[in-house]
Amino acid sequence: MLSEYATHLRTVNNKHGRPYQEKTVRTYVEAVRALEQWMTRERLEDDFTALDTATVNNFFRAYYDSHDRGGTNSVQRNLRTFFSWLEDEFDVPNPYRDKKFQRYSAPTGGKPKTLSSDFITDLLKVTGNGHPRVREFEKVRDHAMIRVLTEGLRAEELLSLRLEYVNLNQGLLQVVPLKDARAAGEGRIIPLQPKTVIALTRYLRAREHHKLSDSGWLWLGSRNRGHLTYSGLYRMINRRAKDAGYDSVSPHQFRHTFADDLLSAGVAEGDIMTVAGWKDPSMLRRYAADMATTRAVTAVKRMGDRY
Template identity: 35%
Template sequence: MGQDLDAIVELLEDFVTELRRANKSAGTIDCYSRDVGYFVAFLEARTPPIEPNSDALTRDNIGAYIIDTLNRANRRTGKPITPEYANRQYRSLQQFCKYLVTEEILEDNPFDKMTPPYVPEKPIPVPPIEDLRKLLAACEGTDFEARRDTAIIRLLVDIGPRVGEIAALDVDALDFQENTALVIGKGRQPRVLPFGDKTRIALRRYLRIRARHPKAANNNPALWLGKRGQMTSWGIYQILERRANAAGIPHLHPHQLRHFFAHNWLASGGQEQDLMMLAGWRSRQMLGRYARATAETRARDAHRKARLGDKL
């Protein structure tokens, strides 16, 4: 235990190095780093302040931090912190402590016999296809933003990627011989996802106008360009918000389009195992979560198609 007074910020640097060695994604590393940093800020803001070293990684301090997180308001919206956010803080600190136990910096894991914050099941609404048609209609035009936004929305609906996966696409990720996009998912796992003819047309139209964009100079590989260069996930969120407002439909989250893809795959008779591969899911738990919101609709449609009573 000779290192029990090591500062958490220094231990975090070692943890990040280990995450990079394990080839974890940049998003995962940033998330863990931010969340551990929030815990350090919590310790320093206590009265009296708690020295943020490894001795502070106790069950009591972590529990107090989670309670404080659940009682705080979101700085941007002013609304209460969601259980999902508090659960993420718990998981990030849990991974950090697991690493410290492995390195024998902590003798005991403070998370042993701890319970994560309960996250109520909240089915994500699947947007009706009529709303998506209105959304695409709001993108009509031949200017750069119209071509780009149409291509983004069609790709989100057609192949069902995570928003981070589509934001990170390079031009070379598109294969127009096979009509596929190569995305890099969680765990740095690649997936080749096929898209349809309308998405192909939208992508080709966008690439032609993209070639004249100022940020496309010097062989910029980023597929989606904005005023400052490569678009981020947040930029795609903003596109959907702006276009939904213009279409006069409820605000759409990119994840709803992923749910739309999953629902329609299953409703069209697609195999669950194939959907897991296309969506980048490793467990059937995720399949169940995505399918649950519209399971009743699919069950009713299947019953009408089967016409069991009419066969008597």
């Protein structure tokens, strides 16, 4: 279908009455490939004409969580033509015409929302707080996943972890570049907090009793389901948030909080960028902007009397 769509683009004009440039055709096709790869990971039927609005919304939510609002807005704009083509060619509903379609506007320089320390602490508490007597698979797994999210991984990076990427003896995780998001960051090594190492150790012990423990994927689903998907992660985070008495959040907000935590602790920007997989310092500044004033006030107060 992709080749058919590409041929269509090369034979029609854009909204300005001019032929699409080859670069634009490639960009539009790449957006469809990103959708196709997500469908494969989510084990969805490989049929674009069967996609409904809710599923398309889930894709954009997952894409946003591993990129940013600007990138998601671009992909959303680039896919508009594809869904219009599907509507005309196959007579199927266009999600972009649905009132329930969730749009991602272009960034306006707004500040990402940082999670409070109370929120994260309460989330850890409702998942057993790392107590060794907590043996329920879901709680042990969820606690470990929340701990790993505090290490600054993108949601898709977290879900792409395999057993061989975990080195608990040295307290390290290896993050491998995502095939559909190589521009977002290169492979890197993540140093783990001691409590994260303990949480992962307990999870791996609980994981041994899972029906699919032979799977190479690190994170397995509940009730003996296989590899955990983004929708499973999103539901887990918000179920635990509700248990703790909070509103829904995005897994990506843990990454914002990670940046603020390290800056507040005085970690050099270059070191944070290396661990987080950022090449552009503007990304770090944007992620940490939410608490910039608080950090500045704290830093000045720490100086005490200057005269």
